[in-house]
Structure formats: C-alpha cells, structure tokens
Amino acid sequence: xxxxxxxxxxxxxxxxxxxxxxxxxxxxxxxxxxxxxxxxxxxxxxxxxxxxxxxxxxxxxxxxxxxxxxxxxxxxxxxxxxxxxxxxxxxxxxxxxxxxxxxxxxxxxxxxxxxxxxxxxxxxxxxxxxxxxx
Numbered sequence: 001x002x003x004x005x006x007x008x009x010x011x012x013x014x015x016x017x018x019x020x021x022x023x024x025x026x027x028x029x030x031x032x033x034x035x036x037x038x039x040x041x042x043x044x045x046x047x048x049x050x051x052x053x054x055x056x057x058x059x060x061x062x063x064x065x066x067x068x069x070x071x072x073x074x075x076x077x078x079x080x081x082x083x084x085x086x087x088x089x090x091x092x093x094x095x096x097x098x099x100x101x102x103x104x105x106x107x108x109x110x111x112x113x114x115x116x117x118x119x120x121x122x123x124x125x126x127x128x129x130x131x132x133x134x
Contacts, residue, residue, distance in 0.1 A: 011054050013047065024050040028059035045104045048074045068110075075110035078103050081119045084111060085126035092132050 011026065015036040018024070024046040026032045032050045034043060052070045053062070062070075079101055087100040098105040115123065127133070 008055065011051075026050050026054045026058065028054060028057045041098075041102050042104055044102065045074060045078065045107050048077065071106070071110045072114045075103075075107045076114050078107060079111040081115070081122055082126075084108070085123050088123070088127055089130045090132070092130070 009030070012031045014031060014033050016033045017037075018033065018035040022035065023038060023042065024032065024034045032047070032054055034046055034050070038046060049070055052073060058066075083101060084097070087097040090100070091097055094105040094108040098108045101108065
C-alpha cells in the first residue's frame, strides 16, 4: 500500500536558512525544516501547517488546492469562533485581529473562509455592536 507508515515517529524540527519565500517544508518521513527568521507567531502557524504535511506523508511541492486546504485546517485548529468574535469586535482588520490571536493575518482570512452557517451567524451577532461600527 503506497504511503502506508505503520509507526508515526515524531519529526525532527530544524531551523534553517530557507530560500526566500519558503517558510517551511518537510520530507514527509523524518524532518520538518522551518525558516530560521520566522517570528514566534509565524513559527507556530508554519509548524502546524508542516505537521499536517508530515502526518500525511507529503514530500516536495503540493498543489495549491492541497496547500489551501491545509491552511484552512490549521486556521480552524488555531482560531475558535468565540475568540475570533472577541478580537473582531475591536477591529475589522485581519492584521490587528491576527495580532490579538497570535496568528498570521492570512490565518484569520483562512478561518473566515471556513465559517459554517452557524458560526457565521454567531459572529454576525457578536459584531452587531462592534466597537468600530460606531
């Protein structure tokens, strides 16, 4: 069976000087590399992203649709809707919301794209009297 791994070993996580534009990658078998210049917040998000690749056994470049799906999965894991609502009540800007939630601005946008109808309704209700709406 292709891709079958009977035992999931914890990956080695190495900080390295990666090419410009590459924040992290994995060989899908033993190691995850993270750009040594990542901030603590960016490192948290990128590591979660690369861990999904690692668990799935991905190696090398993945299609954009796979990358986007992983980004959204990570966003759902890092941002609860109630936390998003509280942060968004103080600012409508993804960068400011991200700072409050200790994630990357792109992670906030990805989380917004994954809202269920119920989550969207709860967020809309929370933002009804948002500070910035007045």
